[in-house]
Amino acid sequence: MIRIFGILTGLLFTVAVLWSFIVDTGAAISEPAPETAEEKYHLYPKGPEGGFAHEGLFAKWDTAQLQRGYQVYKEVCSACHSLRLVAFRNLGEIGYDEGQVKAEAASWQVPGVDPNTGEATMVEGSPTDYFPKPYANDIAARAANNNAIPPDLSLITKARHDGTNYVYDLLTGYREQPAELVEEFPEAKTAEGQYYNPFFHSLNISMAPPLTGTGQVTYGEGNPEPTIEQMAEDVTAFLAWTAEPTLVKRRQTGWAFLLFLVFATVLAYFSKKQVWARAKGGDVGEASVKED
Numbered sequence: 001m002i003r004i005f006g007i008l009t010g011l012l013f014t015v016a017v018l019w020s021f022i023v024d025t026g027a028a029i030s031e032p033a034p035e036t037a038e039e040k041y042h043l044y045p046k047g048p049e050g051g052f053a054h055e056g057l058f059a060k061w062d063t064a065q066l067q068r069g070y071q072v073y074k075e076v077c078s079a080c081h082s083l084r085l086v087a088f089r090n091l092g093e094i095g096y097d098e099g100q101v102k103a104e105a106a107s108w109q110v111p112g113v114d115p116n117t118g119e120a121t122m123v124e125g126s127p128t129d130y131f132p133k134p135y136a137n138d139i140a141a142r143a144a145n146n147n148a149i150p151p152d153l154s155l156i157t158k159a160r161h162d163g164t165n166y167v168y169d170l171l172t173g174y175r176e177q178p179a180e181l182v183e184e185f186p187e188a189k190t191a192e193g194q195y196y197n198p199f200f201h202s203l204n205i206s207m208a209p210p211l212t213g214t215g216q217v218t219y220g221e222g223n224p225e226p227t228i229e230q231m232a233e234d235v236t237a238f239l240a241w242t243a244e245p246t247l248v249k250r251r252q253t254g255w256a257f258l259l260f261l262v263f264a265t266v267l268a269y270f271s272k273k274q275v276w277a278r279a280k281g282g283d284v285g286e287a288s289v290k291e292d
């Protein structure tokens, strides 16, 4: 009796689940959800032409580029974005020598204590300090940025899908909002204090285009011209480095490991031949067979 009751209950549940599945699928096919502006106009990032030096089969850090990227971060982005996981001493990894790291650190003001009064104040940075935050707290950050918080950039290329290409395209992707978009989706019109950028998830971002024109930063001699695209590529490479300084090493270790695997496979093949030679009546010398 209990068994029949159990089977019937099970059947009832199965029928209920199947029924709701069929009804919902039918509804989704007959009345699809209306397309949104984000679905229609959002663009997926492609990254710079030719890609980044640290990507692909023969990845390597282009230290000249990373230094240019650091310069763009320092002169442009650091006004709003922190880099809280990076210390000045880390700059030694992108080709600055000890003296330069000290000088760079000293060119930043970080929170410290006044040695005479003991009060909190800003002091020159030293290599062990971390990059300072531009705002005292989130409230101050929001107040200065149309109620949006500029995120910390240390891990941003990891925190977004296809992050390196995304950051590059976001920086170079600002444009006029298409008139037909506003016509079709009036509610998606770019609001006051926002800017249209089809790479941003909601199409309208509260960051004014940070890179505005060629020559915004001055690169040292022997470097390419600081066009918007060049500065965007450089700062993005720098942010890829802050997010994963060991990326290139990891790739190189991968190669060494692959080579080892090939070697081990060859070795395994020959030992297999050797071990099975007798059983298969192979080419092991006559003498050794007789000895058995």
Ligand code: HEC
Binding pocket: 072, 073, 076, 077, 078, 079, 080, 081, 145, 148, 149, 150, 151, 156, 160, 167, 170, 171, 200, 204, 205, 206, 207, 208, 210, 211, 235
């Ligand atoms: C004047 C302040 C300001 C400057 C300068 C600035 N940003 Fe921003 N940034 C913002 C704000 C505000 C947001 C948040 C926007 C939002 O959520 O709508 C943001 C967001 C971002 C995002 C995240 C987008 C996302 O997917 O959430 C990235 C990446 C970024 N900025 C990179 C940069 C880089 C690189 C620079 C320097 C070249 C820079 N920003 C300069 C204010 C600034």
